[in-house]
Amino acid sequence: MFASFRHSMTWLHTWAGLVLGYVLVVVFFFGTLSVFDREIDRWAIPQTRFAPQPMPSFDTMLRPVLERIRPEPADLAAARERAGGALPALTPVEWTAYTTHRDPVLLLYTEFALGKDPAEPDAVLYGHATIDPRDGRLLPGDPLKLGSEFFYPMHIGLHLTWHDVGYWIVGLSALAMLCALVSGVVIHRRLFREFFTFRPRKHVQRSTLDLHNLTGVAALPFHFFFALSGLTIFAGMYFPVSETLLKPQAQVAQAAEARARGLPARAAGVAAPLASVDAMVAEARRRWAARGMPGEVGMVQVEHVGDRDSVVAVYRAGSDRVALLGQAIHFEATTGRVLHEEPPATAVTGVNDFLTGLHLQQFHHWLLRWLYVAGGLAGCACIVTGFLFFVEKRKRQHARAGVGGARWADAMAVATVTGMLVATTAMLVANRLLPEALAGRNDWQQRAFWGAWLLAFVHAAWRSRPLRQAQPSPAWREQCIAVAALAWTAVALNAATTGDHLLRTLAQGYWPVAGVDLALLIAGACAAGVAARLRGRRRAPQLEGHHA
Amino acid sequence: MPEALLQALAMLSSLCGMGWLALAMEEHWRQVRGAGVPPAARLRALAAVAIAASLALCLAADHPSIAVLVWIMSLVAAVLSVAFALAARPRWLAWLVPASR
Numbered sequence: 165m166f167a168s169f170r171h172s173m174t175w176l177h178t179w180a181g182l183v184l185g186y187v188l189v190v191v192f193f194f195g196t197l198s199v200f201d202r203e204i205d206r207w208a209i210p211q212t213r214f215a216p217q218p219m220p221s222f223d224t225m226l227r228p229v230l231e232r233i234r235p236e237p238a239d240l241a242a243a244r245e246r247a248g249g250a251l252p253a254l255t256p257v258e259w260t261a262y263t264t265h266r267d268p269v270l271l272l273y274t275e276f277a278l279g280k281d282p283a284e285p286d287a288v289l290y291g292h293a294t295i296d297p298r299d300g301r302l303l304p305g306d307p308l309k310l311g312s313e314f315f316y317p318m319h320i321g322l323h324l325t326w327h328d329v330g331y332w333i334v335g336l337s338a339l340a341m342l343c344a345l346v347s348g349v350v351i352h353r354r355l356f357r358e359f360f361t362f363r364p365r366k367h368v369q370r371s372t373l374d375l376h377n378l379t380g381v382a383a384l385p386f387h388f389f390f391a392l393s394g395l396t397i398f399a400g401m402y403f404p405v406s407e408t409l410l411k412p413q414a415q416v417a418q419a420a421e422a423r424a425r426g427l428p429a430r431a432a433g434v435a436a437p438l439a440s441v442d443a444m445v446a447e448a449r450r451r452w453a454a455r456g457m458p459g460e461v462g463m464v465q466v467e468h469v470g471d472r473d474s475v476v477a478v479y480r481a482g483s484d485r486v487a488l489l490g491q492a493i494h495f496e497a498t499t500g501r502v503l504h505e506e507p508p509a510t511a512v513t514g515v516n517d518f519l520t521g522l523h524l525q526q527f528h529h530w531l532l533r534w535l536y537v538a539g540g541l542a543g544c545a546c547i548v549t550g551f552l553f554f555v556e557k558r559k560r561q562h563a564r565a566g567v568g569g570a571r572w573a574d575a576m577a578v579a580t581v582t583g584m585l586v587a588t589t590a591m592l593v594a595n596r597l598l599p600e601a602l603a604g605r606n607d608w609q610q611r612a613f614w615g616a617w618l619l620a621f622v623h624a625a626w627r628s629r630p631l632r633q634a635q636p637s638p639a640w641r642e643q644c645i646a647v648a649a650l651a652w653t654a655v656a657l658n659a660a661t662t663g664d665h666l667l668r669t670l671a672q673g674y675w676p677v678a679g680v681d682l683a684l685l686i687a688g689a690c691a692a693g694v695a696a697r698l699r700g701r702r703r704a705p706q707l708e709g710h711h712a
Numbered sequence: 713m714p715e716a717l718l719q720a721l722a723m724l725s726s727l728c729g730m731g732w733l734a735l736a737m738e739e740h741w742r743q744v745r746g747a748g749v750p751p752a753a754r755l756r757a758l759a760a761v762a763i764a765a766s767l768a769l770c771l772a773a774d775h776p777s778i779a780v781l782v783w784i785m786s787l788v789a790a791v792l793s794v795a796f797a798l799a800a801r802p803r804w805l806a807w808l809v810p811a812s813r
Contacts, residue, residue: 360734360791362799382791385784486777522781529778531719535785542792 173347180347181550182573184340186580187322189547191334193584194319195390196540197311199525199533200683202266203676204311208595209303210662213677214268217297219261219461222441225300226272226464230259233274235289243278243289252278254289257431259466263297264526265483270297308606310595314613315588320398328401334394335402341391348380355381369556376549379542386539387546393523396516425504427494428473436472436498444495448478451493451505462489462526466497475503483528487517551577555631563634571631575624575639582643583620585691589650590616592684596657620646636701644695651688655681715773722769723786729762730790731808734798743802745809755809763787 166172197204206213220226234240235254244251258275271294278287294303308314317323324330349355359381362374380387400406406414422429445461452459462481468474474497479489487509494504509517521527525536555574562570594612598605620643627639658681659665666685669678732755734740741750766786770779797804 357737360730360737360740360795360798362795364799378792378795382795383788386788484778485775486781518777521777527778529774529782531723532778532782532785535782535789538789538792539785542788 173350177347180340181344184337185547187337192543194315198316198319199536201311205309206676207680208310209307220297233291235291256469262463265528338391338394372549372553379546383542393519431468431471432473434472439500448493486521560634575628578624578639579621585647586620587613587617592654641695641698644691647691648688651684655684718773722766725762725766726786726790729759730794732759744805
């Protein structure tokens with residue numbers, strides 16, 4: 165089919181890159197935003213703009229809230245529909261409290277079991293609550309956390325929740341990314357000689373390819389390990405053998421592992437009271453300190469809530485390591501006796517923890533966070549220049565032949581790339597403009613996001629006509645102007661509606677909000693700069709055209 | 713803050729290392745110096761020392777698992793910075809080779 169290996173790799177790189185590149189650039193961009201998801205949350209929810217808090221007292225503060233949590237109404241309705249009427253009794257089976265060094269508010273989860281059907285041990289429902297750990301009060305109105313509850317799910321699953329199809333598309337794209345990286349290295353003719361090469365003053369096709377190669381090769385380790393670890397994190401979803409083919413074996417293995425650790429795998433079915441969890445937390449901290457690694461509590465989990473065989477697990481926050489959580493100490497919930505202290509990770513779990521941790525990054529390291537942003541933006545630049553190169557290489561030929569290929573590839577690129585920026589900034593503007601008391605405020609913010617993106621698609625398609633004469637589409641420039649206007653508006657609205665303008669946040673050193681504002685100002689300036697340059701270029705090619 | 717200082721020095725070492733690696737190539741040497749031939753072997757040796765120093769500084773600042781990530785990402789940032797400097801303001805890199813003929 166192909167004359168050489170290099171030809172076949174070129175074909176793979178071009179088409180896998182183009183088709184899944186539209187998904188990949190979305191994944192890369194929202195992944196980049198997710199590096200600062202908690203900070204975006206603070207920007208979007210002004211009442212949570214205070215310092216991160218340590219895990220509060222479980223006995224006096226968390227337990228009463230956990231006992232009041234009910235399942236999500238939508239999930240409850242769906243379960244009722246599945247059951248065809250009344251639901252069996254709902255019993256809480258697991259309580260979780262999770263925090264990181266960047267969280268002022270605390271997230272609590274309760275897992276409920278539906279009835280006691282042994283054939284369906286996994287029929288569960290979830291409920292959650294966000295509290296202010298300073299006074300234990302619930303966050304009023306359960307506002308949408310724009311960073312961790314909208315941009316982050318966009319990164320991992322595109323908000324396509326039907327049969328988890330979004331996760332599968334993102335996984336396929338990560339696989340395509342790995343293919344594109346390998347094939348890209350194969351087809352690159354001068355990888356070492358042009359390692360530092362970017363020639364912005366050469367013709368567009370050359371300088372686009374330079375930038376594509378530079379951002380791809382320079383950040384190759386970042387691209388490779390993030391695509392790979394993204395896949396391994398969800399390996400259990402892509403190969404759900406322990407839930408399907410090998411389910412009985414998996415359950416036996418789970419029970420054996422629990423026995424080996426002295427932990428009960430199942431509830432005894434006998435009610436028993438819970439001892440002081442605060443005392444267990446104090447004991448866990450004492451043991452970590454004795455091991456030479458004192459630390460904060462990252463997660464507290466109570467399994468088989470209210471049962472005689474209930475277990476409390478206290479996990480150490482991995483702020484100073486790459487691995488997320490670890491060094492768990494398991495206690496007998498009724499007495500507070502230590503059942504099991506997790507030994508140091510084996511080589512295999514160590515590698516897995518490292519891959520997961522480097523991707524999910526809950527560590528305390530602002531420099532590394534910013535370096536990740538640089539890597540993510542390099543990835544975006546690499547994919548976008550890939551689109552531009554594809555179009556630039558074909559547009560004249562397609563215009564002459566009257567084929568629409570380059571035109572639609574370009575329109576899709578505008579709609580995806582600048583359209584995504586328009587949607588994101590529009591959502592931030594909506595977040596500050598919509599009245600606090602509005603019913604369904606969370607939904608309206610999401611509608612603003614999707615609505616703005618849809619408009620960007622229509623606009624990109626409508627303005628793509630000049631490609632028929634191999635001229636650049638004005639949509640790039642126009643959407644850049646929209647991005648600049650929206651980004652700057654968001655900063656102004658934040659100052660107007662909350663009073664936390666940059667002078668104040670910088671003076672107070674409140675970086676979560678100052679950082680988002682500064683990033684928006686810079687992003688707006690970049691978009692305006694690009695728009696200005698494209699305006700200059702719009703005239704130049706016409707002169708070129710006369711000569712040709 | 714000694715950690716922040718170590719990290720800053722690590723970033724600087726990575727930048728110098730990648731800068732010297734680029735300058736060891738004739739094309740980039742001419743962009744920066746205008747003419748001549750680079751002392752390639754010496755520049756590459758210098759680059760290797762700087763990149764190793766960067767790793768040592770990262771390891772001194774953080775837990776090894778984090779240090780490795782910081783080191784690799786600092787090299788990524790350094791390559792991009794050097795390439796953009798060569799494209800826009802190549803003379804800015806002249807300070808890396810002040811005394812060479």
